[in-house]
Amino acid sequence: MSVRRRRLRRSPATAPDPDVRWQAVELRAEWSSHALRAEPAGRPATEDAITALYALLDEPPPTFVWVDSPAAAVRVLPPSARRPAFEPPWPLESRLATMVMELRQRLDRRGRSDFLHTGVHEVLRRVVRESVAGAVRSQLAAPLGVMWYGQHDADWVAYHDIRHRLGLALHHARDAGQLALWATIARSCGWWWPRQDVCVITERPTAVVTEPVPGSEHGELRLHNESGPAVTYPDGWAVHSWHGTRVPRWVIDGPTAELIGAERNVEVRRCAVERIGWEAYVDQAGLTLLAQAPDPGNPGSELQLYDLPSRRPEPRARLLLAVNGSTERDGTRRRYGLRVPPWFDDPVDAAGWSYGLTGVQYARLQRRT
């Protein structure tokens, strides 16, 4: 049987009717807002749901310790609680992990909705688990042990919840009950560490700033804030992000050519240059000017070609600095930097390349506005 036919057999819901699709999009938006919510946690609902999960493991309710950020949780938890166990006796968190893994396996055996998998699970995984939770996690840079992400677990929870609510999968009553507990937690709190007798839970952030990912099919979001932190927790612990790339605070608050030159991470360097702008960067960094020439069609303006510092393993490039043909409101002309291939030595050739022309052709430019 071909792969295509097998997929069709596995998933009768490959091409749902438009109504179902619209409902799914609305429900995804609802889950996305839970996942990105920046409001105080729903503490009673969280504690009730976690107590019920403990009960499913025949454990008494734990003592709840609420902290104001994942960083605070790392400080509260002893290192032994942040190491996973590799042999019995299995600690409580390992047994909970087994229980939820088995739940997800049973739910998955009830069939699969390809369009929900692509349009809900995968989308929320990229936006929430990878972009938001991934940035928070990499900023922590500490072993976390077995833990759950609360609102940032929305991807798989939303997938099964939406399947259930759209009537695409009939869950066993017991599984539906446990799924509802995970859904409550995902709607109510931040990251949490269940341990024997104690459960450490993080508050939700006070601010999450995102932007749409350009050209994304499902209207995905990524962390971005050019004037402050992209994620802020109640205790002030924060994560900064530039167009979806996690960056140190200085990139947003005070980027300078000096700091950029000292930065080893190429992505951070790129973000910082973009943050201050190519023009200011050229000024501050004192890039090597290779050549300059009058800008054809733009009287009084010069085209300047700079050598960019090598940012291996990225391909080498040079920077062509040009001046706008028209003036701004304040009477100045905007300068802008264009990255061009490294084999150009003549600014006019490089400018021609940017329009797919040779330098000789571009030199015939009569007027630029």
Add this chain to the structure above:
Amino acid sequence: MNLAELLTRTDLDVLDHLERQTTIPVVDGLQAQGDLLVIPLDMLNTVHPHYWADWRPVPAGGVELVRGVAGNNPHTLVADPGACHWTPDVRDPVNLGIALITNTATAYLVHPEHGANGLAPGRWLVRRQQERGIGAWGNLLIAD
């Protein structure tokens, strides 16, 4: 024609600091408007309309060739009724071509920040500008 007259005729607008009373230069050759370049078609022998190209008359209100990423900075092509036809169906080996224009009377390209450029009668290729991408991005189109 000056910018003020052109704007009255087309219902378009540009930023108010641009000079409106001087005559818009009509250029019979290569000219640029921000990230767009207007190229005489006979300068390049590798660019052609597709054989199925759909040539459309430029309507009275003009036609937006490119709209900026923010949505409010379109490059609009305007001309007297019947004087200008255009098609987006360009076969351009460097993939930068976005429109071919053929006009029998002066046509104008208008942009809120750049003002207006006059195109003498002829056949024109409009190309967008590219830059070298970062990492695995190859080349990227410039957006202004």
